[in-house]
Amino acid sequence: MSIDRRESVHPIFQIENLSIAYRGVVALAPVSLNLRKNAVTALIGPSGCGKTSFLTALNRLTDMIPECRVSGRIRFDGSDLYDPITNVLDVRRRIGMIFQNPTVFPMSIQRNLELPLEEHGLKDRGEKQKRVQKALEDAALWEEVKDRLKENAQSLSGGQQQRLCVARSLILEPEVILMDEPCSALDPLSTRKIEELIHRLRGDYTVIVVTHNLAQARRVADDVAFFWMREQTGFLVEAGSREQLFAQPRHPETQSYVNGLEG
Amino acid sequence: MFPSKSDFLLRLTTCLLSWVSALILVLIVWFLFVESELVWREVGVLRFLTDDRWSPSGDFSSAQFGLFPMIVASLLLAVGSILLAAPIGVGAALFAAYYAPRGVRQIFPRIVELLGGIPSVVYGLWGLVVLVPLISAYHPPGTSLLAGIVVVAIMILPTVALLTLSTFQQLPTSLIHSAAALGIAPTGIVRSVILPASRSGIMTAVLLAVTRAVGETMAVLMVCGNVIQAPSSPFSPVRTLTANIALEMAYAMQSHRSALFATGLALMLVVTLLVLIAEQQRGKAGHV
Amino acid sequence: MFDFSSNHAGTNHRLWTFFVWTSGILVFAIFGLIAGDVVWRGIGQINLTFLTDSPTRSGRAGGIFPILISTLGILGLCLGTAIPLSLATAIYLHEFSRKNGASARLIDRSLDVLAGVPSIVFGLFGNAFFAVTLELGFSLLSGGLTLACMALPLMIRSTQQGLRAVPDSFRLTAASLGLSRTSTIFRILLPAALPGILTGIILGIGRALAETAALLFTSGYVTRMPESLFDSGRTLSIHIYDLAMNVPGGESNAYGTALVLMILIVAINVTAGLLARMLLGRHIRLSFHQTRSLS
Numbered sequence: 001m002s003i004d005r006r007e008s009v010h011p012i013f014q015i016e017n018l019s020i021a022y023r024g025v026v027a028l029a030p031v032s033l034n035l036r037k038n039a040v041t042a043l044i045g046p047s048g049c050g051k052t053s054f055l056t057a058l059n060r061l062t063d064m065i066p067e068c069r070v071s072g073r074i075r076f077d078g079s080d081l082y083d084p085i086t087n088v089l090d091v092r093r094r095i096g097m098i099f100q101n102p103t104v105f106p107m108s109i110q111r112n113l114e115l116p117l118e119e120h121g122l123k124d125r126g127e128k129q130k131r132v133q134k135a136l137e138d139a140a141l142w143e144e145v146k147d148r149l150k151e152n153a154q155s156l157s158g159g160q161q162q163r164l165c166v167a168r169s170l171i172l173e174p175e176v177i178l179m180d181e182p183c184s185a186l187d188p189l190s191t192r193k194i195e196e197l198i199h200r201l202r203g204d205y206t207v208i209v210v211t212h213n214l215a216q217a218r219r220v221a222d223d224v225a226f227f228w229m230r231e232q233t234g235f236l237v238e239a240g241s242r243e244q245l246f247a248q249p250r251h252p253e254t255q256s257y258v259n260g261l262e263g
Numbered sequence: 264m265f266p267s268k269s270d271f272l273l274r275l276t277t278c279l280l281s282w283v284s285a286l287i288l289v290l291i292v293w294f295l296f297v298e299s300e301l302v303w304r305e306v307g308v309l310r311f312l313t314d315d316r317w318s319p320s321g322d323f324s325s326a327q328f329g330l331f332p333m334i335v336a337s338l339l340l341a342v343g344s345i346l347l348a349a350p351i352g353v354g355a356a357l358f359a360a361y362y363a364p365r366g367v368r369q370i371f372p373r374i375v376e377l378l379g380g381i382p383s384v385v386y387g388l389w390g391l392v393v394l395v396p397l398i399s400a401y402h403p404p405g406t407s408l409l410a411g412i413v414v415v416a417i418m419i420l421p422t423v424a425l426l427t428l429s430t431f432q433q434l435p436t437s438l439i440h441s442a443a444a445l446g447i448a449p450t451g452i453v454r455s456v457i458l459p460a461s462r463s464g465i466m467t468a469v470l471l472a473v474t475r476a477v478g479e480t481m482a483v484l485m486v487c488g489n490v491i492q493a494p495s496s497p498f499s500p501v502r503t504l505t506a507n508i509a510l511e512m513a514y515a516m517q518s519h520r521s522a523l524f525a526t527g528l529a530l531m532l533v534v535t536l537l538v539l540i541a542e543q544q545r546g547k548a549g550h551v
Numbered sequence: 552m553f554d555f556s557s558n559h560a561g562t563n564h565r566l567w568t569f570f571v572w573t574s575g576i577l578v579f580a581i582f583g584l585i586a587g588d589v590v591w592r593g594i595g596q597i598n599l600t601f602l603t604d605s606p607t608r609s610g611r612a613g614g615i616f617p618i619l620i621s622t623l624g625i626l627g628l629c630l631g632t633a634i635p636l637s638l639a640t641a642i643y644l645h646e647f648s649r650k651n652g653a654s655a656r657l658i659d660r661s662l663d664v665l666a667g668v669p670s671i672v673f674g675l676f677g678n679a680f681f682a683v684t685l686e687l688g689f690s691l692l693s694g695g696l697t698l699a700c701m702a703l704p705l706m707i708r709s710t711q712q713g714l715r716a717v718p719d720s721f722r723l724t725a726a727s728l729g730l731s732r733t734s735t736i737f738r739i740l741l742p743a744a745l746p747g748i749l750t751g752i753i754l755g756i757g758r759a760l761a762e763t764a765a766l767l768f769t770s771g772y773v774t775r776m777p778e779s780l781f782d783s784g785r786t787l788s789i790h791i792y793d794l795a796m797n798v799p800g801g802e803s804n805a806y807g808t809a810l811v812l813m814i815l816i817v818a819i820n821v822t823a824g825l826l827a828r829m830l831l832g833r834h835i836r837l838s839f840h841q842t843r844s845l846s
Binding site for chain 2: 563564567568570571572573574575577578579581582585586588589592635636637639640642643644646647648657658660661662663664665666667668669670671672673674675676678679680684700703707731732733736757760761762763764767768788789791792795796802805806809812813816817820
């Protein structure tokens with residue numbers, strides 16, 4: 001299944017028969033899907049339907065989970081993501097990720113941002129300083145923290161921490177940003193800030209966001225993929241542009257879900 | 264698998280070093296065995312129990328390897344001290360968990376930790392200077408099995424109290440509340456709910472404390488009098504297996520040295536067994 | 552927590568309450584008695600010359616300076632060996648090995664047993680392996696290495712607990728930023744696990760300073776000032792033992808030494824606590840009892 005209308009336009013991820021199992025139990029049945037470059041794609045569906053598993057397969061974070069097996073094929077920017085010769089650290093630099101609960105490291109705001117930069121070979125102080133400021137500006141956090149960069153990042157509010165996480169991803173100049181329910185731990189005001197952020201990223205970055213909030217998907221997404229589950233196994237029901245999926249869903253499950261009858 | 268060379272090196276190094284850590288145990292057993300091999304071959308296990316005396320130097324036909332009185336002393340010391348320490352330790356843990364005023368509950372573990380951190384020679388010194396004269400006034404000579412039991416009981420008290428306390432703290436609060444809701448009186452709750460639910464944890468605590476009692480050397484060496492004899496009363500001076508090693512290793516040669524290592528190996532086996540049983544109990548406690 | 556101190560009728564209950572209170576008070580009393588005894592009898596012995604002079608007349612008179620130096624030397628050797636080894640082992644067990652894999656279980660179990668080995672057995676082993684087989688003789692080196700073997704399981708357990716307390720989200724987030732495992736461990740996990748690591752080091756120091764039996768036939772009991780790590784030297788705890796048992800009239804200096812030893816132990820505890828608080832900006836509760844159980 002694919003987002004047919006725009007398939008020809010630069011898919012950054014080409015996913016064929018991707019399936020994921022934990023301890024031998026299939027959590028996600030084979031999925032085939034293309035994801036458009038520089039668009040915002042929302043993955044929606046009830047909890048447990050494999051959205052998050054799907055997302056973590058895209059930057060190979062599944063490698064970190066014991067007894068998790070991924071099969072099928074993912075092409076990222078044309079090359080096989082799971083090829084043994086793929087440099088996974090480089091892939092993860094190019095594909096940033098924001099988690100459900102903001103995870104800042106217990107060090108200063110500045111160190112939080114510099115650490116990944118240094119890891120990827122940037123040593124020059126002036127350049128680091130410039131990139132820190134730019135990332136914080138892009139994440140709409142600069143004004144709030146510019147005078148307290150040396151403070152412990154854990155002293156920030158939840159919403160600020162999440163924006164710091166976004167800044168920390170952006171500082172590596174990724175091509176893709178994966179977001180796993182980035183607003184579910186945040187208050188409405190912080191949620192709006194993150195959504196505005198997603199809007200601004202559109203066009204420059206590919207954003208793939210998992211959300212259980214249909215209104216949010218409607219607000220931020222260009223494309224939508226709808227997952228459902230049957231007997232513990234998640235699967236992709238359909239995917240399409242936001243207008244198509246919400247206005248003319250092809251499957252009855254999608255229809256009842258987007259109209260709020262189920263899930 | 265390893266996109267970064269440093270990751271591969273780190274994994275390799277830490278893996279090798281952790282095998283070094285694990286190898287220490289193998290080395291200990293190996294050296295105890297190699298050093299005592301002579302005596303196992305020439306003397307065998309049985310003579311340790313049946314020989315009349317302990318005079319292990321000289322050639323094997325004339326030397327005597329009777330460890331029996333010391334085995335009895337070690338056993339009585341361990342049993343006596345745990346009989347003393349277990350009820351008080353569990354009582355103290357109950358006190359700290361449920362009975363004491365709030366402020367006391369908080370400092371109690373600190374105090375017990377400090378008690379547990381006192382070096383065993385200091386316990387020995389205190390026993391020798393304070394406790395032994397007290398016992399001697401009642402029944403000379405004072406250095407005795409009893410002195411050893413009291414000092415070792417004090418030394419293992421922190422182990423029993425702290426481990427039991429942490430077992431109590433892991434009990435679900437709902438357990439106590441639901442018992443209280445049934446109208447069971449506080450004493451009843453302790454005896455019919457808390458203690459049975461913590462049985463495995465208390466067993467672990469007691470077993471690990473026994474391990475310490477069996478292995479204790481310095482304090483026992485200082486207060487027990489070190490006479491090789493099966494005690495006729497609690498006031499008899501005795502020598503334990505551990506004290507025997509400490510006293511004689513400095514000048515032991517050949518068969519003598521080998522016999523001391525054999526004693527060490529036997530101690531090691533007893534302690535290993537106790538630890539493995541204790542860990543198994545702890546595993547059970549984890550599933551309550 | 553439920554409060555049991557409320558009044559409740561019944562002799563059974565009164566007896567029980569009496570038993571519990573007596574046990575609790577007894578623990579405080581014993582601690583007061585022993586600590587008080589050491590302070591009371593030891594305080595008169597301690598002055599500057601006691602710390603800076605060499606012992607004379609078998610230790611009845613004079614000070615403990617060379618003994619302090621030997622103690623610190625042995626302690627340094629012990630920590631210098633045990634800290635890297637325990638960090639490496641804990642890192643491997645917690646960050647690399649497969650959980651519940653056969654090799655991790657084997658290493659874990661052997662550390663449990665090692666923690667229970669009596670100190671006199673460590674003494675035998677240290678004598679046979681370090682002093683005789685490796686030909687280090689009775690020396691600070693033999694003693695320090697033997698103590699390192701003893702302190703190792705405590706320190707590994709503590710570091711493991713520290714690593715366990717670091718949330719998994721740190722590991723996943725670090726990975727998602729393309730950090731290598733090495734950087735993740737050294738720059739994020741170990742700093743975050745510092746309270747556990749420090750607790751382990753304190754426990755290790757406590758165990759090493761308190762140890763006597765394992766040193767009798769490894770470091771020996773020469774009172775001279777050691778000139779190198781290959782020299783024999785006696786620690787504070789051995790000095791206490793020797794004065795109390797083998798030197799008639801040595802008791803007062805034994806108490807003086809005991810007080811110095813206890814002050815040293817408490818001071819190291821307090822310093823490490825302050826250090827941890829300073830480094831992390833929050834109070835660190837030393838999780839003593841779980842690790843203690845292994846000793």
